Amino acid sequence: xxxxxxxxxxxxxxxxxxxxxxxxxxxxxxxxxxxxxxxxxxxxxxxxxxxxxxxxxxxxxxxxxxxxxxxxxxxxxxxxxxxxxxxxxxxxxxxxxxxxxxxxxxxxxxxxxxxxxxxxxxxxxxxxxxxxxxxxxxxxxxxxxxxxxxxxxxxxxxxxxxxxxxxxxxxxxxxxxxxxxxxxxxxxxxxxxxxxxxxxxxxxxxxxxxxxxxxxxxxxxxxxxxxxxxxxxxxxxxxxxxxxxxxxxxxxxxxxxxxxxxxxxxxxxxxxxxxxxxxxxxxxxxxxxxxxxxxxxxxxxxxxxxxxxxxxxxxxxxxxxxxxxxxxxx
Amino acid sequence: xxxxxxxxxxxxxxxxxxxxxxxxxxxxxxxxxxxxxxxxxxxxxxxxxxxxxxxxxxxxxxxxxxxxxxxxxxxxxxxxxxxxxxxxxxxxxxxxxxxxxxxxxxxxxxxxxxxxxxxxxxxxxxxxxxxxxxxxxxxxxxxxxxxxxxxxxxxxxxxxxxxxxxxxxxxxxxxxxxxxxxxxxxxxxxxxxxxxxxxxxxxxxxxxxxxxxxxxxxxxxxxxxxxxxxxxxxxxxxxxxxxxxxxxxxxxxxxxxxxxxxxxxxxxxxxxxxxxxxxxxxxxxxxxxxxxxxxxxxxxxxxxxxxxxxxxxxxxxxxxxxxxxxxxxx
Numbered sequence: 128x129x130x131x132x133x134x135x136x137x138x139x140x141x142x143x144x145x146x147x148x149x150x151x152x153x154x155x156x157x158x159x160x161x162x163x164x165x166x167x168x169x170x171x172x173x174x175x176x177x178x179x180x181x182x183x184x185x186x187x188x189x190x191x192x193x194x195x196x197x198x199x200x201x202x203x204x205x206x207x208x209x210x211x212x213x214x215x216x217x218x219x220x221x222x223x224x225x226x227x228x229x230x231x232x233x234x235x236x237x238x239x240x241x242x243x244x245x246x247x248x249x250x251x252x253x254x255x256x257x258x259x260x261x262x263x264x265x266x267x268x269x270x271x272x273x274x275x276x277x278x279x280x281x282x283x284x285x286x287x288x289x290x291x292x293x294x295x296x297x298x299x300x301x302x303x304x305x306x307x308x309x310x311x312x313x314x315x316x317x318x319x320x321x322x323x324x325x326x327x328x329x330x331x332x333x334x335x336x337x338x339x340x341x342x343x344x345x346x347x348x349x350x351x352x353x354x355x356x357x358x359x360x361x362x363x364x365x366x367x368x369x370x371x372x373x374x375x376x377x378x379x380x381x382x383x384x385x386x387x388x389x390x391x392x393x394x395x396x397x398x399x400x401x402x403x404x405x406x407x408x409x410x411x412x413x414x415x416x417x418x419x420x421x422x423x424x425x426x427x428x429x430x431x432x433x434x435x436x437x438x439x440x441x442x443x444x445x446x447x448x449x450x451x452x453x454x455x456x457x
Numbered sequence: 458x459x460x461x462x463x464x465x466x467x468x469x470x471x472x473x474x475x476x477x478x479x480x481x482x483x484x485x486x487x488x489x490x491x492x493x494x495x496x497x498x499x500x501x502x503x504x505x506x507x508x509x510x511x512x513x514x515x516x517x518x519x520x521x522x523x524x525x526x527x528x529x530x531x532x533x534x535x536x537x538x539x540x541x542x543x544x545x546x547x548x549x550x551x552x553x554x555x556x557x558x559x560x561x562x563x564x565x566x567x568x569x570x571x572x573x574x575x576x577x578x579x580x581x582x583x584x585x586x587x588x589x590x591x592x593x594x595x596x597x598x599x600x601x602x603x604x605x606x607x608x609x610x611x612x613x614x615x616x617x618x619x620x621x622x623x624x625x626x627x628x629x630x631x632x633x634x635x636x637x638x639x640x641x642x643x644x645x646x647x648x649x650x651x652x653x654x655x656x657x658x659x660x661x662x663x664x665x666x667x668x669x670x671x672x673x674x675x676x677x678x679x680x681x682x683x684x685x686x687x688x689x690x691x692x693x694x695x696x697x698x699x700x701x702x703x704x705x706x707x708x709x710x711x712x713x714x715x716x717x718x719x720x721x722x723x724x725x726x727x728x729x730x731x732x733x734x735x736x737x738x739x740x741x742x743x744x745x746x747x748x749x750x751x752x753x754x755x756x757x758x759x760x761x762x763x764x765x766x767x768x769x770x771x772x773x774x775x776x777x778x779x780x781x782x783x784x785x786x787x
Contacts, residue, residue: 284660292770295714305775321776330614332776384625389775438775440622445635445719445771446651446662 191219192271192290192343197260199226200406201277202233204398209237211280213244216287219269221247224262226255257409258363258370263349270297272349276340278408282394288444289390293343300378300387302342303395305334308423308435316427318372318420333437336375337387341395344378351377358429362422367409369422376426376434385438393448521549522601522620522673527590529556530736531607532563534728539567541610543574546617549599551577554592556585587739588693588700593679600627602679606670608738612724618774619720623673628712630705632672633722635664638753638765646757648702648750663767666705667717671725674708681707688759692752697739699752706756706764715768723778 194212198205209221225232232249248266252259260274271293273286281303293301308316309323317323321332355377363370378386399408409415427433524542528535539551555562562579578596582589590604601623603616611633623631638646639653647653651662685707693700708716729738739745757763 288661288769295768295770330777331618331774334775391773438625439618439777440625441773441775443721443771443773444661445664445769447660447769 188219188268189270191217191269192273192293193219193267193269193346194221194273194275195224195260195264195267196221196275196277197224197226198277199255200404201402202227203404204402205277206233206237207398207401208275208277208280209247211283212275212286213247215283217290218245218273220245220266222264222266223247223249224260225249225251226259228252228255256364257367258352258360261349261352261370261374263346263353267346267349270346271343272346273343274339274341276408278397278399278402279341280396280398281341281392284447285390285392285394288447289343292388292390292442296388297345298378298382299384300337300339300342300344300375301390302337302339302344302387303390303392304338304341305387305389306336306338307332307334307437308336308433310433316420316423316433318416318423331439333439334387334389335379335385335435335437336372337389339371339374342387344374348374348378348381351381356429359426362425362429366418366422368415368418369426372419372422373426376430379434379436380430383436385436387438389438389441391441391443518549518598519600521547521599522603522623523549523597523599523676524551524603524605525554525590525594525597526551526605526607527554527556528607529585530734531732532557533734534732535607536563536567537728537731538605538607538610539577541613542605542616543577545613547620548575548603550575550596552594552596553577553579554590555579555581556589558582558585586694587697588682588690591679591682591700591704593676593683597676597679600676601673602676603673604669604671606738608727608729608732609671610726610728611671611722614777615720615722615724618777619673622718622720622772626718627675628708629714630667630669630672630674630708630717631720632667632669632674632717633720633725634668634671635717635719636666636668637662637664637767638666638763640763646750646753646763648746648753661769663769664717664719665709665715665765665767666702667719669701669704671722672717674704678704678708678711681711686759689756692755692759696748696752698745698748699756702749702752703756706760709764709766710760713766715766715770717768719768719771721771721773 194215196205196208196212205223209223212218213221223232232251234249237243237247248264250259250262250264250266271290273290275281285303289301289303293299306318306320307323308318310316324332352374355373359373363373375386412418524545526535526538526542535553539553542548543551553562562581564579567573567577580589580592580594580596601620603620605611615633619631619633623629636648636650637653638648640646654662682704685703689703693703705716742748
């Protein structure tokens with residue numbers, strides 16, 4: 128490419144002038160390109176994914192969200208949940224991540240029972256991986272992702288409110304299940320919930336993660352997840368766990384703020400017992416929690432630091448269920 | 458730099474090379490300048506006052522706040538409240554806006570009862586104006602302002618938590634008293650609280666203002682307040698009311714978001730009855746509320762539109778007063 132600028136004849140001719148100008152112009156374009164390429168990054172510090180819109184999006188795609196639900200060994204529950212969630216306000220599409228390798232998807236039966244309010248796409252996977260749900264699915268057209276475990280039922284009201292909260296804090300994971308890490312004198316981190324108390328932390332509790340098994344987050348973070356160190360993927364695959372912890376690390380690193388915003392759910396239920404498969408989730412494994420502490424420490428090594436920050440903010444809906452929820456002694 | 462990619466033609470002299478390169482470099486600088494000039498504006502759209510820091514600030518000034526309390530005809534309450542508030546965590550300084558025109562400030566007595574944890578500055582006013590408290594006081598060194606009415610007691614715990622909330626949402630008014638406007642079929646706005654319901658709004662309530670009589674906000678907004686249309690000052694002075702509504706308009710215009718974040722107070726009290734002056738606040742005037750609806754409509758005319766946006770977010774402290782506050786049915 129450069130050579131054709133370079134073979135300049137000795138004498139200054141109109142041609143050379145022309146070449147000269149074209150060089151300048153091309154250099155301009157290169158520089159402009161280079162510099163404008165920086166702009167998104169600068170915005171990235173704040174809320175990158177809001178800015179860059181890879182795909183053209185319909186208005187509805189902007190005011191709505193995509194439900195991503197990964198399923199394994201609980202097709203009966205899946206169908207129950209699909210029926211429940213398909214009626215949520217602002218739902219644009221459902222993406223089912225089908226981890227039942229080699230098993231036929233229930234699309235036929237689903238369609239035979241149509242019509243349905245929103246399209247449901249079954250994404251057949253070739254390997255049963257925890258992180259399959261964290262792909263940047265081409266069918267994903269909305270900024271907002273609602274990710275739900277396939278055994279969790281959250282009331283439509285809670286989801287509608289949480290979505291409105293996410294729209295105000297789109298760079299955060301907005302969800303219903305808070306968790307935290309604590310550091311110990313040995314410098315080793317431990318993972319847990321309300322049973323853990325930060326040494327020297329006073330009234331109240333804190334959280335440093337919001338689990339993505341029942342949360343809204345920005346689809347841009349699924350793009351970012353594809354650009355993580357190999358060691359992160361290896362850790363998640365090795366444990367078949369911790370993909371949600373990794374996402375909290377990613378978001379915290381990205382924003383420099385607490386990764387999550389906890390919305391207090393009015394009604395959230397675990398339906399695991401309702402499945403006929405008798406399958407019980409990974410989190411029943413004896414090593415589950417230990418693995419998660421292990422993952423926190425591994426991720427700190429991989430990312431060369433602890434990006435997670437604490438929050439003690441709990442959001443509820445003003446005036447709901449009743450006005451009493453915001454009465455005070457005044 | 459480009460030339461080394463290609464065989465240099467024999468006749469290109471150093472001079473021409475120099476001229477050529479310098480042109481390219483200058484063009485580069487121009488483009489770079491033009492493009493980088495855009496960056497600050499992009500940030501400004503988000504949170505300008507966080508960026509521009511007029512005064513050099515000590516670390517403590519960044520992690521702390523200034524209490525601004527305007528007082529009129531309730532010096533006994535003032536001293537009670539000063540004693541209460543001087544012990545709040547993160548308090549940097551207290552600025553008392555002294556609206557008792559011609560009356561001696563209690564500085565001597567205050568000092569005689571010292572030492573006190575933080576400095577208290579009495580700002581003697583020449584006219585008793587509601588908006589005196591909205592000056593850009595030179596003594597104000599912190600980003601964060603806590604503004605309190607002189608008859609309102611908020612627990613230290615509520616204040617410490619609300620300050621931590623403000624640090625996460627510094628472009629908002631973070632406070633304990635939510636209010637709202639509603640639009641009526643006639644196009645006229647009405648001001649009120651939970652007794653007003655938005656036509657057609659479903660479950661729960663909404664607010665579009667957070668009163669600054671018990672709230673944290675960014676000191677940059679006091680700078681912005683000095684640059685409002687004269688009609689705004691005239692309206693506030695004419696009514697001796699509505700300075701807080703004007704601030705909510707200002708913030709909403711500035712952010713394009715809801716002006717306030719409501720923190721549910723655990724303990725807030727009105728001490729008005731405790732004053733010996735027998736003075737009862739402006740808000741007891743029969744016309745008080747009518748005036749506030751009047752102000753909303755006036756401000757809509759002055760600003761040529763309604764900037765206030767609704768929020769239904771209510772923030773409480775996670776795990777306080779007890780863990781039960783975030784238990785759910787899961």
